[in-house]
Amino acid sequence: MPELPEVETIKRQLARKIIGKKLNKQKITNVRRRGKLLIVDFNNNSSLIFHLKLTGQLLFDGKPSSLTRKVFYFEDGSLLVFNDARKFGWWKIVKNSRAIEKQFGPEALAVKLPAFRNILSRRPNAKIKPLLMDQKFIAGIGNIYSCEILYAAKIHPLRLTRTLNDKETKQIFQNIKKILKAAIEHQGSSVEYYIDACGKKGNFVKHHQVYQKEGQRCRRCGTIIKRIKVGSRSTYFCPHCQSIC
DNA sequence: CAATCGTCCTGCGGGC
DNA sequence: TGCCCGCAGGACGATT
Numbered sequence: 026m027p028e029l030p031e032v033e034t035i036k037r038q039l040a041r042k043i044i045g046k047k048l049n050k051q052k053i054t055n056v057r058r059r060g061k062l063l064i065v066d067f068n069n070n071s072s073l074i075f076h077l078k079l080t081g082q083l084l085f086d087g088k089p090s091s092l093t094r095k096v097f098y099f100e101d102g103s104l105l106v107f108n109d110a111r112k113f114g115w116w117k118i119v120k121n122s123r124a125i126e127k128q129f130g131p132e133a134l135a136v137k138l139p140a141f142r143n144i145l146s147r148r149p150n151a152k153i154k155p156l157l158m159d160q161k162f163i164a165g166i167g168n169i170y171s172c173e174i175l176y177a178a179k180i181h182p183l184r185l186t187r188t189l190n191d192k193e194t195k196q197i198f199q200n201i202k203k204i205l206k207a208a209i210e211h212q213g214s215s216v217e218y219y220i221d222a223c224g225k226k227g228n229f230v231k232h233h234q235v236y237q238k239e240g241q242r243c244r245r246c247g248t249i250i251k252r253i254k255v256g257s258r259s260t261y262f263c264p265h266c267q268s269i270c
Numbered sequence: 271c272a273a274t275c276g277t278c279c280t281g282c283g284g285g286c
Numbered sequence: 287t288g289c290c291c292g293c294a295g296g297a298c299g300a301t302t
Contacts, residue, residue, distance in 0.1 A: 026294095026295070026296080061296080076296085076297090078295080078296055078297080079279090079294080079295050079296070080279090080280085080281090080295095109279095110279085110280060110281070111278090111279050111280050111281080111294090111295085112278085112279050112280075113278070113279065113280095113295080113296070113297090114296095148272080148273095150272075150273080151272080151273075152273095155273090155274095158296085159297095160296085160297075167295090167296070168295070168296085217281095217294085217295095256273090256274070256275085257274090257275075257276090257295085258294090258295065258296095259293095259294075259295085
């Protein structure tokens with residue numbers, strides 16, 4: 026599932042490869058990421074926006090296959106293949122990307138601690154895990170990294186934000202940065218269909234501590250990792266390290 | 271308004 | 287072996 030680190034990996038690769046190329050007579054001036062969105066800007070201020078959702082792939086000079094839903098042809102003969110097995114993903118061209126971008130909360134890697142505290146205080150009765158995944162509050166975090174962040178911070182996924190003290194809030198904040206940066210350094214997590222713009226898998230899965238580790242032992246304390254449903258999403262945690270109280 | 275729940279879709283794994 | 291059922295999940299819309 027492409028989350029912030031996976032989209033960031035694709036963004037960096039595509040930026041190197043397609044800035045300056047022309048698509049539909051328009052020149053590509055930038056390739057950006059906003060949350061989990063990949064945004065290709067053109068010189069007339071329009072943008073091509075992608076959301077890869079669960080199974081989307083963007084392959085530069087990739088070979089079209091049965092999974093391919095769209096091929097973008099650049100004027101120099103190179104191309105960009107958009108694959109999506111489960112068809113949840115989308116792309117669209119907009120005259121100006123500002124309206125879409127402003128629906129998102131601050132970038133997970135850019136938000137400062139006071140702003141993060143403010144975000145949590147606005148939702149005192151929210152469970153911390155679904156709130157971390159709510160793009161309107163913080164942009165970029167999905168199911169894999171919310172589990173890994175809360176494990177690193179030693180916070181139970183069902184904790185209500187009003188029960189978090191200053192130290193715990195800071196732990197979550199610091200581990201958002203730490204986990205996402207580490208995942209980017211390893212080109213993201215290849216679970217299900219994720220591959221980067223060159224068709225390569227990310228290496229961060231072997232650094233996962235809890236995600237899809239149900240029944241295995243916690244690497245800190247040896248307790249068996251549990252899986253529960255939170256808002257109908259699989260949620261993995263260590264019942265000892267991430268105690269509810 | 272905030273929080274929760276159903277929905278979209280398809281590949282895959284378990285069970286018989 | 288092959289079929290069927292249920293599960294997985296981001297984000298939107300409906301509901302409470």
